[in-house]
Amino acid sequence: MDEQARRTYWRKNLRLMAVLLTIWALVSFGAGILFADLLNNIVIAGFPLGFWFANQGSILVFLGLVAFYVWRMDKLDAAFGIHDYESDVHHS
Numbered sequence: 001m002d003e004q005a006r007r008t009y010w011r012k013n014l015r016l017m018a019v020l021l022t023i024w025a026l027v028s029f030g031a032g033i034l035f036a037d038l039l040n041n042i043v044i045a046g047f048p049l050g051f052w053f054a055n056q057g058s059i060l061v062f063l064g065l066v067a068f069y070v071w072r073m074d075k076l077d078a079a080f081g082i083h084d085y086e087s088d089v090h091h092s
Contacts, residue, residue: 020065028058
């Protein structure tokens with residue numbers, strides 16, 4: 001891969017990480033702390049929504065973001081012709 005392709009790949013990777021980390025920060029800090037009082041007016045399964053986000057919601061969102069990152073990076077790697085060593089070993 002030439003230098004320009006490496007820079008483009010890295011820039012796309014950093015942009016993806018920045019967007020996903022921003023979403024995670026907004027959900028965990030925003031929903032769990034800043035907007036907890038407002039969200040606590042909504043009750044789901046007997047628990048206030050702000051409490052739920054602070055305890056389980058931000059973790060579930062984080063896991064979803066990690067899964068999305070893996071899926072998206074697989075597509076980005078394929079677009080730039082980057083192959084994982086393990087996948088090469090298993091497919092040989």
